[in-house]
Amino acid sequence: MAGTYDRRGRDGDRIMKRREFIKSLGLGAMSVILPNWISSAGGAESCKPNIIMILVDDLGYGDLVCYGARDMRTPHLDNLMLRGMRFDNFYANCPVCSPTRASLLTGRYPDLVGVPGVIRTRITNNWGCLSPQAVLLPDVLKQSGYHTANIGKWHLGLESPDKPNERGFDYFHGFLGDMMDDYYNHRRRGINYMRRDDREIDPKGHATDLFTQWSIEYIQERMKSKQPFFLYLAYNAPHTPVQPPSEWIKRIKKREKNISDRRAKIVAFIEHLDDGIGKVLTALKQTGADRNTLIIFTSDNGGQLDVDADNGLLNGGKQQMYEGGIKVPMCAVWPGRIRAGERSRRVALTMDLFDTICEAAGAEFDHEIDGRSILPTLLGKNQLAEDRFLFWVRREGGSYGGQDYYAARYGDWKLLQNSPFEPLELYNLRDDPREQRPLGKNHKMYRKLFTALRNHISRAGAVPWQKCPVDLLKVK
DSSP states (O other), X not given: OTTOSOTTSTTHHHHXXXXXXXXXXXXXXXXXXXXXXXXXXXXXXXXXXXXXXXXXXXXXXXXXXGGTOSSOOOHHHHHHHHTSEEESSEEOSSSSHHHHXXXXXXXXXXXXXXXXXXXXXXGGXXXXXXXXXXXXXXXXXXXXXXXXXXXXXXXXXXXXXXXXXXXXXXXXXXXXXXOOSOTTTOEETTEEOEEETTEEOOOOSOHHHHHHHHHHHHHHHHTTSSSOEXXXXXXXXXXXXXXXXXXXXXXXXXXXXXXXXXXXXXXHHHHHHHHXXXXXXXXXXXXXXXXXXXXXXXXXXXXXXXXXXXXXXXXXXXXXXXXXXXXXXXXXXXXXXXXXXXXXXXXXXXXXXXXXXXXHHTOOOOSXXXXXXXXXXXXXXXXXXXXXXXXXXXXXXXXXXXXXXXXXXXXXXXXXXXXXXXXXXXXXXXXXXXXXXXXXXXXXXXXXXXXHHHHHHHHHTTSXXXXXXXXXGGOO
């Protein structure tokens, strides 16, 4: 059943609560068909919603006008936020790329599906391998009648059997790798990772524009069919290299007289991204699909400080477990279901979107996940705060020495470190939201979070993440 978080019986009371929620919507206490069939007028519709999951790369918490930016214009994303529910306390599952993407597509903590760090080409600097046992979101949605597509960045495997078409997507048009060294030639260390399904391609143009155009074409094509679609649109931008089209930089420099050259580049990059998303949303409206499409927008981690990304008043940025590294913008829009102009302070993570999307689609699954659906909140229903420990992990090479570092949270209490070689620090986010005043190791919440984190690390230690046994002494 959708939302069965553990088939062995853990959290079984959540199933009954979900049935009560369904009953409150008039669908019957035992129904597993969820509220995607309730129209804005309260009647029934015969089709499931289309679902578009937009994930951008390294967008800072303060780098949209609606989240406080004063030196940029992001009208399309600002308007999207106004059309649905915006979250003020939404978190990525990791302060870097691959783990968050693994959590989005599995509903699990990333180290429980073999992705504690970034998946890369070189075996000596690769820190993850998506578990063969992991069940991905497109697989679940396909069983519920959806056509599934990933356009843009994948970053969960560079070769078989971990390419998108082998992990549940009917269609892939995008970039397999981690980052592009150039947004126009789309190479990474000289390797071309651009693909259409399993075929290598070499398209011309800026990657943001390509992903936008491919998404528009996909929407237009799918609207010829009555089959609902799930589009996972993952832009590389605004990940480094910060490379907006030159005309966008000129536009910013002309408008913002006192802006630095470096800040002008990241602002132009984000405004160009906003423009692309706006074109996708326009195409959705022109086809009429917008009336029954759930759109979710967020980022995979916080902004990168050394390129002048802005994380607002939050401490830290990308790669750090401070709030600036993991707290990200997020909104969900679903006309007639999610009321426009709503805001939520509920704490939620990327992994929660797996169950949220499945519930909205009426898609069933019976395997264990770690995420929790936030659909009741989105639909304006009373949803109690989750009584749960939350964990973040990142494994990395270089100065990190191939080791993990972590954060854990319970309520307003947060325990964190920003490298494996730093001591853990305890903060109370209610009293100290900018994480300036660490509390002592003798605090009872330090011990409580430390114990919970230790147990999580022990659990994740049973999950292999290395692709294959390698004698690293022989690897140059």
